[in-house]
Amino acid sequence: MKLRLNLIAEVAGICCAAALAAGGGLSRAQARTKSLDVRPPVTFNRDIAPIVFHSCTLCHRPGEAAPFSLLNYRDAKSHARQIAAITQSRAMPPWLPEPGPYQFADQMRLSSEQIELIAKWVEQGAVEGDAADLVHQPKFAQGWQLGEPDLVIKADKPYQLPASGTDQYWNFIFRTPAKKTRWLRAMEIRPGDKRLVHHANVLVDRMESARRQEKTEGAGFAGMEIKIESEAFDPDSHFLFWKPGTVPYSEPDGMALRLDAGTDLVLNIHLQPSGKPESIQPTLGLYFTDRPATQLPMLLQLENDRKLDIPAGAKNFVVEDEFTMPEDVMLLAIYPHAHYVGKDLEAFAKFPEGTKRSLIHIPNWNLNWQAVYRYAEPVQLPAGTVVSMHYVYDNSEDNVLNPNDPPKRVVGGNSSKDEMAHLWLQVLPVKQRGETGDLRTVLQEAMARHNVEKNSADFEAHYNLAAMLQRRGELSEALKQYEEALRLRPEDATVNNAFGAANMAAGRMEEAVRYFEAALRGRPEYFDAHYNLGMALALRNDFARAADEFATAVRLNPQDANAEANLGGALAAMEKWKEAKTHLERALVLDPNHSLARENLEEVKRHVGSGSY
């Protein structure tokens, strides 16, 4: 009898996780000044409309995020002083970065000259001007900005936003109905009433890990910062971000995002009460492409939350981190992130030849207007470039946004009263001649090693480093790192499962069984752990228990061909030919190319055919 089991264990991977009218008598001095000023008065039609149409109307129009429209002279006149004041303070348009050596795409910052022109227009009485001077109003696409989406999905249940109170953070889980792997080239996030939403982020959840936080299925859950687990090497790769004025962005050819059957999209949304109760039920428009990804970008995170222990009253508390690029990359986008005590956020690149340039500088941080900034042209960061972040925090009462009154000690954490020191970079590794394979693994391993060196108590760093080492075949080093992760979180189901899998790969079946069982104590409905335990038991020739574990795995994921095939294999090993045949045939329905199932089925059929069951 020739029976084999599928020896590809489900190996755990990455935890990613004015107004002076012209009238009136003029004194001689005034008259002299006036006669010297030969410039024509500032008018809306000639001077202001181009600024407003370019930098304001995108949001200040019906159905968009802004509270009033700025489509014409009348609209602008009825808010003229407000426009002058809010542009002077640079609160509008909302654009946090200072001009620097690198340009960002879709930059909304007004020049000092434009701001002065608006002020002058108001000072001179906010006149309309000659109709012939008026530039055309911008035309905006109605409805979906990129055309009708291939798939529209709506949140299962609405979230009821109270009329008053502090800002709210809510997470909606979209269960994508995709039955096979699709390639996502663009997504339009429609967060609901845009006036209520400060920003939104979509996270890709490939193992339904966010669902565990829902009290009622489909209702979503509260939380400002969420963590998504991943159990395969599949690092986050795309910023899926929405803020008022965001125009949906289509990824370049070859950089589509993979969306598998069963993948959840988690929309993390920051809402501000409006003064009346509101119901929010967001929608996502998905645009697919037939072109699979050929270029794989990756999100790298610099952070140093552990250093965030900011005494009450501290005005200039500094937190830094730096990371050396292990290979050539192109920096596509950057996303600095802190909470309400953050004040001055800056990131730098120190190039191998010694030059240091600012990648982004936000001297007046405001969480409410955080954004992902895409570079107009990718920034080349050769191997050896040191990317660093230098964040300054103000935990004094001078900081209006300070969540505590009086100020209290603030530490790193996930709630809005805690702080964060994060800098996300979207990079695209540059393939060198002759290089093959997934270049992101080099970055992932370097980042994990950097984090382990920075903080030996960083569970995820140990875990990710272990997974990368195991991937490279450095099994004994991987086992050491898993052990460190397990020491930090002895009951964590994911790491117990991964450690079990590494032990199994090392041929240590007793240990493997023990850790898979520990994983199942932590999470009884854990598909991977049942599957892996079945494998370990089968390799110990304990086919009865192995069959039980594979049967549970099949119940948890009836679409998994490997689980069905192995259940069939274990049953066949127990000479339960008829049952074995049923499961092997089902495995082949799920995956007609499953060679192992086919091979074992042939063997089983011989027994069935001989009537020996």
Next chain:
Amino acid sequence: MALFLTIGPLLLLAQQQVLGLDGKVTDPFKKDPGKVVVLIFVRTDCPISNRYAPLIEQMSGKYVKQAHFYLVFPDKAESAKSIQTYLEEYHYSLQALRDPSHALVAKSGVKVTPEAAVYDAKRNLVYHGRFDNLYEEFGKTRRAATTHELADAIDAASRGSRPATESAAGIGCFIADVK
């Protein structure tokens, strides 16, 4: 010449009327003698005004024995109908007034919406300005206000005394923009 002297003041009177939503001329200072009068200046398209709706409604209930609250709409473009819709949307039970000529605006010295004016029982203006310091500047909102100028002013006026702060500039939408 005589014509000018006669018509001028008459026109002025006609323009400076404060109106109820029924279109009738209303004088908020004639009702409830002995009570404090609180004028709350708002615009329907001012997001900062709107966010204060629950607080104002709650305060008007809290001070119902001492003070009479009015919502004042200074934008002449806002019709009685649109104001009525707004009141329903934001669950306001306060009496609304239209001040298209900015008579109350001028009398109260307010500059932006939202701002309040507090008049004591003798109808002396004792406070005008912001409700509290929730908004310190455009785009910067405190998690919770740490000063409460409007409540302090009503408390003081109810006792017949002057509040510690007589004015504090508000952050919001300039009323002069809707002249």
